[in-house]
Amino acid sequence: MAELTAVLASTHHPFYYKATTSPPAERPPFAAAWQAKVEAYRETLTAANPDVLVMVGADHFHQFFLDGYPQFLVGKAPRYDATFYNEVREFGLPTYVLQGHTELSGYLLQGLLDRDFDMAFSHELKIDHSIVCPIITTRPQADLPVVPVYTNIFAPPMPSPRRFYQLGRAIREVIDAYPSHLKVAAIGTGHLSLELGGPRQFGEHGPDPEFDRKAIEWLATGNIDAILENVTHESLSAAGNATAGFMDLILMLGVAGPDAVADYIDELDLFHTREMYLTWYANGVPDGAPVRSLAENLHELEAVAP
Amino acid sequence: MSTYYVDKFLYTVDRDPEWLRQYKEDPEGCLEKWEKEVGCWLSDAERSTCLDLTDEERAALVHHDYVWLFEHGAHFFLNLTIFIALYDEEYATRSGPLSFQREFAAKLQHWVGKEYPSVAI
Numbered sequence: 001m002a003e004l005t006a007v008l009a010s011t012h013h014p015f016y017y018k019a020t021t022s023p024p025a026e027r028p029p030f031a032a033a034w035q036a037k038v039e040a041y042r043e044t045l046t047a048a049n050p051d052v053l054v055m056v057g058a059d060h061f062h063q064f065f066l067d068g069y070p071q072f073l074v075g076k077a078p079r080y081d082a083t084f085y086n087e088v089r090e091f092g093l094p095t096y097v098l099q100g101h102t103e104l105s106g107y108l109l110q111g112l113l114d115r116d117f118d119m120a121f122s123h124e125l126k127i128d129h130s131i132v133c134p135i136i137t138t139r140p141q142a143d144l145p146v147v148p149v150y151t152n153i154f155a156p157p158m159p160s161p162r163r164f165y166q167l168g169r170a171i172r173e174v175i176d177a178y179p180s181h182l183k184v185a186a187i188g189t190g191h192l193s194l195e196l197g198g199p200r201q202f203g204e205h206g207p208d209p210e211f212d213r214k215a216i217e218w219l220a221t222g223n224i225d226a227i228l229e230n231v232t233h234e235s236l237s238a239a240g241n242a243t244a245g246f247m248d249l250i251l252m253l254g255v256a257g258p259d260a261v262a263d264y265i266d267e268l269d270l271f272h273t274r275e276m277y278l279t280w281y282a283n284g285v286p287d288g289a290p291v292r293s294l295a296e297n298l299h300e301l302e303a304v305a306p
Numbered sequence: 307m308s309t310y311y312v313d314k315f316l317y318t319v320d321r322d323p324e325w326l327r328q329y330k331e332d333p334e335g336c337l338e339k340w341e342k343e344v345g346c347w348l349s350d351a352e353r354s355t356c357l358d359l360t361d362e363e364r365a366a367l368v369h370h371d372y373v374w375l376f377e378h379g380a381h382f383f384l385n386l387t388i389f390i391a392l393y394d395e396e397y398a399t400r401s402g403p404l405s406f407q408r409e410f411a412a413k414l415q416h417w418v419g420k421e422y423p424s425v426a427i
Contacts, residue, residue, distance in 0.1 A: 028403075061384060065317050066310055066427065067348070086320055090390060154383070156426040197372075197382030198422060199414035202407045241382050241422055 002178040004282040005185055006048030007260075009219060009252035010041070011275045012057075012133035012189035014091040030270060037268050037277065038137045040290065044264045044279035045138045047289030048185050052101050053139070053146045054108070054175065056188030056248055057130030058153045062087070069155045070120035072167060074109040075127075075148035078102055082127035082135075093132055101145035104178060108147060111174030117167055125150075134189050151251065153190065153244040161231045164247040165224060168254020172282075175255075188252040191245030192216070192274045198241045202272045207240035212274045215246060216267060219253055219278055220294045222260040227253070249276075256280040264290055265297045309379045309427050311345065311357045315367060316375075316384035318344050320391060330392050333368045373413050381425045386410065 016038065019031045062084040064070060082096040112119050127148060135142050149171070152158050159167075175184050192215055193208035200207040218227045227250055236243040253260070257280075264279035285291060319325040319340065328336040341359075348354045359367070366374040370392065375385050390406065397406035 061317055061381070062321070066313055084321070085323070086387065086391070089323075090387065090394075155381075156424070197376065197386030197410070199411050199417045201386070201411045202404050203411070237422070 002175055002180045002182050002184050004172065004175050004255075005050055005183045005286065006045060007252055007256040007280040007282050008045060008134070008138060008185065008187040009249045009256075009276075009278045010134065010137070010187075010189050011191055011273070011277075012130055012137075013270070013273070013275060014087065014093060014129045014133055016133065017094070017136050018092040034268060034270070034275070037266055037275070041264070041266060041277040041279070042138050042140075043290050044281075045185055045187070047286045048279075048281065049183060049286065050144060050185035051182040052104055052184055053144050054104070054149060054171065054184060054186045055131045055134065055146050056149045056151065056171075056186070056251055057128070057134075058151050058190075058245070058248060059128055060130065060154060062128040063126050064150075066155060069152060070150065071152045071159050072112075072117060073120040073122055073125075073150040074105055074112070075100065075125040075146075075150070076102060076105040076109060076121050077123050077125055080125055080127045080146065080148065082132050084126065084128055087129050087132070091129065093129055093136075096127075096132065096135065096142050098127060098131075098135070098142060099145040101147050104180075104182075104184075105147045107178055108149070108171065108174050111177065112167075112170055115170045115173065117170055130189055134187050138187060149188075151248055153247050156233070158233065158244060158247070160233075161247055161250050162228055164251040165228070165254040168251040169257075170254075171251075172255045172257065186252065186255045188248050188255070190248030191243060192276055193239040194242040194245060194273050195240040196242040200240060204271060205269060206273045208238075208243070209269075209274070211239040211243070212276075215249075216265070216276055216278075216297075217294065219249055219276075220262045220265045220297075222253060222256065222258060222262075224250075224253060224258050249278075252278075256282065262294070264292045265294050266292055267297060267301075308357060308359055308363065309425075311359055312363050312367065312375065312378075312380050313384055313427075314345060314357070315340060315359075316380060316388050320384065320388040326388075326391050329388075333370060337364065337367055372410060376414060376417075377423055379423050379425055379427070382422075
């Protein structure tokens with residue numbers, strides 16, 4: 001059977017690429033610290049040594065629009081163009097052609113249908129920054145085949161937080177059952193509290209630091225009960241109008257499993273949002289793989305607190 | 307209200323540099339042309355006959371009035387991205403990075419602490 005070697009759940013930030021590749025004099029003051037955090041996090045995926053990446057993201061009205069927006073979708077193409085014109089324009093992101101893995105895509109699609117998830121599918125999917133960003137941060141050589149899974153965190157009405165978690169559980173079951181020698185890593189990105197196009201955007205911190213604090217602890221300790229008790233579409237909106245992206249992180253906790261304590265936990269307070277980097281080594285910590293506990297993370301936060 | 311049609315305008319113009327240029331230089335002419343050449347088409351061959359803008363929506367789009375659009379349920383991401391495309395560069399040159407985005411937020415400050423207009427259609 002395939003081996004799931006790592007589950008990564010992180011925020012994605014389209015400013016990262018430009019902030020860390022511009023000429024040094026043009027980089028923002030936080031770029032070096034940000035790059036150090038990201039490159040340390042990248043080592044968790046490198047240590048897991050995957051052959052293929054299942055990547056969970058969401059189309060930000062690039063390919064899909066309100067004339068037909070899928071709630072959940074699996075990409076089934078042999079190759080994927082990545083990065084849209086308006087992402088190059090706004091963020092300076094590079095374009096890619098990512099290799100697909102049609103066999104695992106097909107197996108995942110059928111396996112999810114068999115588990116009562118009526119997934120949409122696409123044979124011509126262009127990947128946007130929800131997947132390009134984690135390629136840049138965790139696998140910049142972009143050399144592994146990918147199986148994209150898209151969710152709706154964007155166009156209400158959306159599936160419930162519970163449904164995102166259940167989909168994550170089902171994805172885990174299908175990967176574990178996949179008859180293959182391959183090592184698989186699952187990478188999903190979303191958001192902590194985030195505001196876009198509203199009055200709380202681009203402030204000194206994210207729109208709801210208290211939510212961020214709780215959210216990181218819930219995810220890092222695998223506390224799905226607390227998440228499902230506290231997180232609703234309404235509570236997410238109250239934390240920031242784009243905070244629904246947190247549901248993709250709930251999905252990734254579903255892939256990691258109930259009560260799964262993350263092996264690597266890190267975060268960074270950027271000027272208008274909080275970055276979070278979590279990894280679960282799903283089948284044991286690989287030799288030499290980096291680990292970073294919640295206590296260690298909190299200790300650093302206290303040390304840098306004003 | 308025909309929020310879907312407003313969102314369709316924002317979506318299709320933002321993804322095309324030539325439409326963006328026209329929307330910046332001549333919003334009224336752009337909107338008129340867009341309705342004939344893009345808005346009323348479902349695909350290259352199929353016409354949509356069920357969509358129309360209200361006078362208020364038309365005025366908001368012509369005046370680049372992102373506050374009105376926010377307050378009437380245009381999708382927050384589309385409403386931000388397209389006006390970043392139109393204004394970010396000139397604001398950044400004049401007043402520094404993200405100055406347009408911060409002015410955008412400031413004009414919506416009266417919504418802090420309130421439930422925002424829904425973007426659900």
